[in-house]
Amino acid sequence: MNTLKIAIQKSGRLNEDSLKILKDCGISVDNGNDQLKASATNFPLEVLFLRNSDIPQYLLDGVVDIAIVGDNILVEKGGNIKIIEKLGFSKCRVSVAVPKAFEFKSLDDLKKLRIATSYPNTTLNYFKQNNVKVDLHQISGSVEIAPNIGLADAIVDIVSSGSTLFKNNLKEVAVIMKSEAVLAVSPFITPEKQVVLDKLRFRIQAVLRARISKYILMNVPNEKIIAVSQILPVLKSPTVVPLNEVGWSSVQSVIDEDQFWDVIDKLKEAGAEGILVCPIEKMVF
Template sequence: MSKLKIAIQKSGRLHQESMQLLKDIGISIDNGKDQLKASAQNFPAEVFYLRNGDIPQYLRDGVVDMAIIGENVLVEKATDINFVERLGFSKCRVSIAVPKAMPYESIKDLEGKQIATSYPNTVNQFLTKNNVNADLHIINGSVEIAPNIGLADAIVDIVSSGSTLFKNNLEEQELILNSEAVLAVSPLISIENQSLLDKIQFRIQSVLKARNYRYVLLNTPDEHIPRIIEILPGMKSPTVLPLAKQGWSSLHTVIDKNQFWNIIDELKQNGAEGILVCPIEKMVI
């Protein structure tokens, strides 16, 4: 029986969130300590635990069929590899940062400067686009210390919270790329495994949609139902169920999680009581 070969990062935050996503879509992995490969118990799939930077080549060679990987890695190492889904986690940005004491008005200030980075291809593309000539000092590891020890005038690195830049007296100046985890696919994936991938992608889409919505239940006098329905930005029409108390009903609907606090006061002013907001695990539309 054909098995879908899935690559994920061996360790780090991307690993943890990737494993959680597999769990959320119902794929149970028997993951023993220090295993490099593990089989799913309830889905025809194997998971390969790899170094993030090695994953593009495994995809290119068809050793794995799909991977959960940072978009920034694809931009740097594998522009020939396509991704089919943005996964909404491990968000970061690839940015240029310079010492706070360095005068900086525009990208032109990096002309002739030394830039330390682990992303030479990404940086070269950006500099070429902006007609800037600079020398790259390629570092694997702690790029942010380079200006402090005289190795470079500026750096290009991944930025998440910005705390590492702050600790090293650096200031973010130019955004090169916004990145997040994506679902990348091998160009050599078989027809049989493409079918398995389609099933996984459908499950992922259901989980991702659910994370953006909340299930809302509320009680209201029957005379307020038309107005409540107007207020609720539901998917279609809310479910209305009569309560044991005469003249009262319960309304159930699904709304965007970011809209709830904008309408809560209006719901209360128009008779809504006993409002419950619940997370949704999966949502199939």
């Protein structure tokens, strides 16, 4: 079977989350001694550990077949690289930030001012679309320090919690784009490797569905099963199992995590008792 080559970030949070989703897919990767290349022991997969900013070019050149990368990097450098799956982790945003003392009312306040960023294409496109001309300063590394040392009047950078901005006396004033980790594919992937990718994607989808779902079991009076069933946003229909206690049944189903508390409140009002909530490891369709 053809070995699929995947690029992931060589260090940092995205690296850890990428290896975790592969592990959750049942794929074992031994990256001992911080190797830059490692092979899975139980799946036809070879992992290349690269700098995040270099990954789009590796995809465009066909050096790797797929990659787990932030979609903000693809927007900045990736051209028309195809995204086949949003992975739901390493969420952040690319934002405009200014010193806290800056009286910001609109983007027009930044006209002709110096903007420091490591995302020049994203930044220029954003200000061009808003008809605001700025003086761009492309830098790498700690962009947040630029206003404090007099290099720039404002910055464009990735923001997660906002704590780094706060520590550098900056405030977020505009969000250019929201980003998360995605599975991207090279335009040169072969049909043989596409077969392997389909198998990997099937596993990833099973893991992602499980991450956003909960399995619930509850005791319900038989006369209230229909009412409870109508509340449950189930895949097909809930499982109903009679209990030893006459007139009662166990009702079992799957609910989305983002609907969890709203559904639980309605189930209790409808007569459900002893509600047990369990995590789901995989959901395979």
